[in-house]
Amino acid sequence: MSYNILICDDEQDIVSALKIYLEAEGYRTFAAANGKEALELLDREDIHLVLLDIMMPVLDGVSALSRLREFSNVPVILLTAKSEDTDKVLGLNIGADDYITKPFNPVELLARVRSQLRRYLQLGGGAVRESVLVIGPISLDDGSKAVTLDGEPVNLTPREYEILKLLMQNPGRVFHPRDLYRKVWNEEPYGAESTVAVHIRHLREKLEIDPASPRYIRAVWGQGYKISEK
Amino acid sequence: MKKLYGSFAAKLIAVILLCLLVLAFVGSAISAMLLYQWDAYTDSQESFRKFMVADRAESIVHDTGYIYRESGEGYVSDPNLRCTVLNGAGDVLWTNYEDEDVIWQTTERIPPNYNLEYVEGNSASYYDGDDMPVPYEDFEVVTPTPAPTPYPTSESDADLPQPTAAPSLTPPDAPRWNVSEFGSGEWHSFHSREEMDAWVAEKTLTVKGYVVKDMEPRGDLWQRANLASFLYTGRFAVLWIAGLSFLLGVLLFLFLLRAAGHRKNTEEIVPSFVEKIPFDVFTVLVIAAIAVFMTPLMGGFDWPEILFALIPCILLIGLSFLLWCMSFAVRVKLGTLWSGCLIVRFCRWLWKGLTTLVRHLPILWKWALGLAGAAFIDLIFRMNAVWSENRATFFWFLFWLLAAAATLYAVLAFRRLRLGAKEIASGNLSSTVEEKNLILDFKDHAHDLNHIRDGLNEALEKRLQSERFRTELITNVSHDIKTPLTSIVNYVDLLQKEEPKTEKQQEYLEVLSRQSGKLKKLIEDLIEASKASSGAMAVDLQPCDLSVLLDQTAGEYAERLEKARLELVLQKPEIPVTVLADGRHLWRIFDNLMNNIVKYALPGTRVYLRLQESGGAAEVTFRNISREPLTMDARELTERFVRGDASRHTEGNGLGLAIAMSLMRLQKGEMDIDLDGDLFKVTLRFPKA
Numbered sequence: 001m002s003y004n005i006l007i008c009d010d011e012q013d014i015v016s017a018l019k020i021y022l023e024a025e026g027y028r029t030f031a032a033a034n035g036k037e038a039l040e041l042l043d044r045e046d047i048h049l050v051l052l053d054i055m056m057p058v059l060d061g062v063s064a065l066s067r068l069r070e071f072s073n074v075p076v077i078l079l080t081a082k083s084e085d086t087d088k089v090l091g092l093n094i095g096a097d098d099y100i101t102k103p104f105n106p107v108e109l110l111a112r113v114r115s116q117l118r119r120y121l122q123l124g125g126g127a128v129r130e131s132v133l134v135i136g137p138i139s140l141d142d143g144s145k146a147v148t149l150d151g152e153p154v155n156l157t158p159r160e161y162e163i164l165k166l167l168m169q170n171p172g173r174v175f176h177p178r179d180l181y182r183k184v185w186n187e188e189p190y191g192a193e194s195t196v197a198v199h200i201r202h203l204r205e206k207l208e209i210d211p212a213s214p215r216y217i218r219a220v221w222g223q224g225y226k227i228s229e230k
Numbered sequence: 231m232k233k234l235y236g237s238f239a240a241k242l243i244a245v246i247l248l249c250l251l252v253l254a255f256v257g258s259a260i261s262a263m264l265l266y267q268w269d270a271y272t273d274s275q276e277s278f279r280k281f282m283v284a285d286r287a288e289s290i291v292h293d294t295g296y297i298y299r300e301s302g303e304g305y306v307s308d309p310n311l312r313c314t315v316l317n318g319a320g321d322v323l324w325t326n327y328e329d330e331d332v333i334w335q336t337t338e339r340i341p342p343n344y345n346l347e348y349v350e351g352n353s354a355s356y357y358d359g360d361d362m363p364v365p366y367e368d369f370e371v372v373t374p375t376p377a378p379t380p381y382p383t384s385e386s387d388a389d390l391p392q393p394t395a396a397p398s399l400t401p402p403d404a405p406r407w408n409v410s411e412f413g414s415g416e417w418h419s420f421h422s423r424e425e426m427d428a429w430v431a432e433k434t435l436t437v438k439g440y441v442v443k444d445m446e447p448r449g450d451l452w453q454r455a456n457l458a459s460f461l462y463t464g465r466f467a468v469l470w471i472a473g474l475s476f477l478l479g480v481l482l483f484l485f486l487l488r489a490a491g492h493r494k495n496t497e498e499i500v501p502s503f504v505e506k507i508p509f510d511v512f513t514v515l516v517i518a519a520i521a522v523f524m525t526p527l528m529g530g531f532d533w534p535e536i537l538f539a540l541i542p543c544i545l546l547i548g549l550s551f552l553l554w555c556m557s558f559a560v561r562v563k564l565g566t567l568w569s570g571c572l573i574v575r576f577c578r579w580l581w582k583g584l585t586t587l588v589r590h591l592p593i594l595w596k597w598a599l600g601l602a603g604a605a606f607i608d609l610i611f612r613m614n615a616v617w618s619e620n621r622a623t624f625f626w627f628l629f630w631l632l633a634a635a636a637t638l639y640a641v642l643a644f645r646r647l648r649l650g651a652k653e654i655a656s657g658n659l660s661s662t663v664e665e666k667n668l669i670l671d672f673k674d675h676a677h678d679l680n681h682i683r684d685g686l687n688e689a690l691e692k693r694l695q696s697e698r699f700r701t702e703l704i705t706n707v708s709h710d711i712k713t714p715l716t717s718i719v720n721y722v723d724l725l726q727k728e729e730p731k732t733e734k735q736q737e738y739l740e741v742l743s744r745q746s747g748k749l750k751k752l753i754e755d756l757i758e759a760s761k762a763s764s765g766a767m768a769v770d771l772q773p774c775d776l777s778v779l780l781d782q783t784a785g786e787y788a789e790r791l792e793k794a795r796l797e798l799v800l801q802k803p804e805i806p807v808t809v810l811a812d813g814r815h816l817w818r819i820f821d822n823l824m825n826n827i828v829k830y831a832l833p834g835t836r837v838y839l840r841l842q843e844s845g846g847a848a849e850v851t852f853r854n855i856s857r858e859p860l861t862m863d864a865r866e867l868t869e870r871f872v873r874g875d876a877s878r879h880t881e882g883n884g885l886g887l888a889i890a891m892s893l894m895r896l897q898k899g900e901m902d903i904d905l906d907g908d909l910f911k912v913t914l915r916f917p918k919a
Contacts, residue, residue, distance in 0.1 A: 011713055017720035055709070081712040103716035103750050106723050177781050193778070194800070197785015219782055221813035222774025 003117055004046055006030045008038040008061070009053040009079060018051065021106050022113070035064025042068060049117055050076045054091070062094060069095040075116040079104070098215070111209045118150040133168040136216050136229050138207055140168050149207055159184060160203050163196070167217070167227040176224040200225055234485075235492035244482050244489075245552065251479040252548045253541060258472040265465050275462045280334045282458035283441055283451050287311055288336055290450075291439035295340035298324060299435055308449040312440040318432040331443035342433035347408040486552065491560035499563045504553070508572035509561055516554040523547045593671050604633065643672040650679055659687045697764040704760040708753045715753070719746050755885040758818075762892035767815075769896050774813055775806040776841050776848055776916070783820045784839070787828065795833040796854075802841035807848045809916040815893045819901075822886035823852050823912055832857045832908070843918070850914040860905045867903055887912075 005027045007018045012033075019029045030045055032038035036059045038050065050068070054061035065076060078091045078099040091099050098112050115137050131143040137150045142165065147154045156164065162184040167175065177193040189195075200219065204211040217227055234240045265271065270278050290306065294313045297305050304324035306313050312327035407420040409429065420426040445452045491499040504512070523546040526539040561567040568574050588596065611625050650663030661683070663676040722742045731739075761767045780802055791798050827837055831854040838853040867887055887903070894901040894914060904911040 011717070013717040014713070014720070017717060017724065020724060021720075081709045102712045103719045103746075106720055176775075177778055191800075193781040194784035194788065197782045198788050199785075201786060201789075219786075219817070221782060221817040222772075222776065222779040222811065223813065224778060 002026055002028050003048040003121075004028045004030065005113065006032060006038060006041055006045070006047045006050045008032040008035065008050065008056070008064070010034060010056045011053075014053075014079075017106075018109075021110060025110060025113075027113075035059030035061060035067075038064055039067060042072060042074070047074055048121065049113060050074055051079055051113075052076055052096075053079045055081065062091065065091070065096060066094050075120045077112055077116060105210075108210055115150045115209065133165070135168055135171055135227055138164075138168070138216060140165060154206055156203070156206065159199055160206075163199055164203055164207075164217075164227075167225065172226060172228050174220045174224045174226045180225065196225075235489040236494040236496075238494075241486065241489055244486055245549075248479055248482045248486070248552065249545050249548065251475045251482065252544065255472055255475040255479060256544055258468045258475065261461070262465075262468045262472055265461060265468065270462055270465045275459065276333075278462050279455050279458040282454050282461075284334060284336070286450055286454055287334065287439055287441050288338065291336055291338045291437050292340070294439070295338055295435055295437040298437070299340055299343065308451050310442050310445045310449055310451045312442060314438045316436040316438070318434050318436075320436075323435075327438075327440055330440070332440040333443050334441040336439045338437045338439065340435040340437060341430060342411055344409050344411045344430075344433075346410075349406045349408065483552070483555070486556055487559040490556040491563050499560060501560060501564055501566075504557050505560055505564070505566070505570070508570055508575070509557075509567060510571045510573050512557060513554065516550050519550045520547050523550070588670065596670070600636075604629075640672075643668055647672065647675055647679065650676065654679065654683045654686070659683055659690065698766065701760050701764045701766045705757055708757045711753055712750075715746065715750060718742075719750070722746060752885075755889065759885050759889045759892065762889055762896060765896065767893075767896060769812045769815065771810045771812055771897065773808045774811045774816060775808050776850060777802050777805075777807050779813075779816060779820065780839060780841055780850070782817075783824060786821075787824050790828050791837070794828050794831065796828070796831050797836045799836050799838050800840075801838065803843070807841055807843060809848050809899075809918060811897045811899070811916065815897060819890040819893050819914065822890045826886055827852065827854045830857055830910070831855060846918050848916045848918055850916075852912040852914075854910050856908045856910045860908065860910065867905075 005022055007015050007022070007029055008031075009015050009018075010033050015031045015033075019031065022029050030041050030047065032041050034056045035052075038052065039059070041047065042050070052061045052065060056064075061078060061080075065078075068074070068076065075097045076095065078096045079102060080088070080091065080099055081102045088099050097116055100109055100112060119137055131141055133140045133142070138147065140147050140161075145161065147156055147161065147164065163180060166180065166183055177196040178189055180196050181187075181189040181193060184196075197219075200217065201211070204214050204217050207217060208214045216229065217225070219225055268278065268281060273281070287308075290308050290311055291313060294304070294306050295315065297303065298315045304313065304315060304326065306326060312325075312330065312332075314325035314327050315323045317323055407423070407426045408417055409420070409426060410417045411433065418429060420429065441451060445455060491501065493500045507515070523543045526543055558567070561570055591599070607629055611629060646668070647663060650661065653661040654663075663679045663683075665673055665676045665680070668676050722739060726736075726739050726743065780800055784798055784800055787798070831837060835855040838851070840849075840851045840853075842849050842851075890912075891901045898917060900915040902913040902915070904913070
């Protein structure tokens, strides 16, 4: 089955490029030049995902998003030229599922689109077993010791698995590297705390689309690490 | 009513009416006063008439007596008066009274006209009896000085009867009265007062006067009686007239005051030419005019000429006064009463001149003048001390009290200025030096201080504004650059996927791809740098363990360091080193510094990352050996777009150090760069939490 993706950006060249990429992946695309057109298209067509620019004439992305959320829970990825953290937080708070900053890497964009579509259409509503921990696209089944990302199995080393399990069991809590080391390695670190940082980095590379700006596995600089959604 | 105020005709009529009322009031008031004095309000009409007639009648009776004494003939000048003349023995000498009904009668005595002399011993007093009754009491006075010539004569006395003719054979010890009837030349001598009195009584005429009841309508008495009746009947009317004219006059006067200055067709108060005269000059002029108009009244009261002087004088005085009052009202309405005074203007001019002089006098001159004045006053007190000890002490005390007050004021004023300047110097640009109650140079100084503060405020505001503007500009421009850059990146990527390609095409596309990637990084760094340096970045200070941060950094960079063939050596204490910092900014600093190290450090060398506490500060030191020789000084390295190698061939844009330094400053920390040969050393210093 092919998915319908709505691309909303006032820059025609970007829309065209996005069309080429998305259609090469087998998606059907619709284009809107501003928020108003996007809302009209959403009303007419069966849209599975929206790529929404923020700075647009007539009706900007943020306003369009808040109106859209009144009647639909279709996944929305914000395209933004603003790289400030406050803008991202604002976008996520009013109902965006993800964001990507311009100028973006096409590969990253496609990865995020894929991830959002899978979670929205394939995993939605499935009964979750008790031994399964879920944070965003990441789910960890302690029974089968399996970790999946958007339903795809991910290979983790035992240490990485232990660290991820500890973080996912306590979402939002900040772990000091020393505490992580003690709990996972079961011994005192004696100066080996940076090993934890290396493992975290590996986890990010396996689980995050852009490891340089992670969405889930985060470092709290000067304090430790935590896992959290958004 | 409003219309009336502006109407000239109404005012003119009011003035004329007022004149008439004033005259009526003055006339009726004087009449009432006289009537009151003549008891017209308490007596009956009959007695008032008698009173009015009596005065004149008496004088006519006297006249009749004198005429008879001189000429021996009876004459009465008024047809309504009857007289009877009797001698000392009571015999009727002459009469025209025929037992008619009378309303008033009188008896007058007319003494003889004689000369009299009183002699006692060698002294003598001489009296000219003339035609007046002799005041006998005066004869008791004795002249004590001896008079060798008892009967002095002079040429002027030649036509008088000569007293020397009197007999002088009486003994010198007995007092003697010599009397001679005027004009007869015959002397009588008496040795006692009683004898002489009897002689005078015998010679005295008695005149009886009667005013008849049925008067003929002519003559003085008839006029008087008639006037008396008229006045008596009108005695209350006069009061009414006085009261009414007074009341109406006051009303008209008030109307004129209210209307003064109003003109037709305008709401404003219009000053006339009179108001051009300064008020005090005007007042003096009016007083002078009133004084001039009063002079005729000051002279003798010649009836009835006085009436002709009185009426115009009263009118002129009244009009002058009215003019003054109206002008006063206009000035009050205009608010120019005081400012219009010549004397006020002069005082103001004098004050202004003096204050300007004092203001423009240099402060040293002021000091010198003040001191000289004080010394002068002191000198006077010292001189006073010689002749009045107590008073001098009092003034000495007063002088020092004043001196203490003056110096205290100066000290307090200086203190206020000092505190105000301190506030401004400490950066509190909202503080104001209170200018109230300060004088002269203190006030100027306070004003200048406030001016400086305003200037600083303005400069600061401008700088902040331009910083904000610059940041905004860079952010907006960067945003606008990002959109086309997105297309470039995307289409380069698409081109790379197109097949077939020549080798050259492949190579060129790689250049495009690499350079667009650099451009992207450059723009992001540019925004970061401008925000960090202008302080437009939010800083959320939290306790951060630098030790943990070092571990995290080491972990993040482990693989890249390995790839660059660098060995990282961590040196840090076992205990946590906590500082107040914003973790994300802190990471950005570490990230930038490590990035530089990975890029520019000589492969195969060690990189030292040391954390230590020294004094109250935590210090992180990054040390590495540079791959290229370092040809510039440390300062230049942190300038934006300057990289360690002047040739700029390697990757990176040189903004990293500048951003790191700005971010350190944002978190109240310091960053130092040391270059020692090929050793590149960065020190981060944080104040301890």
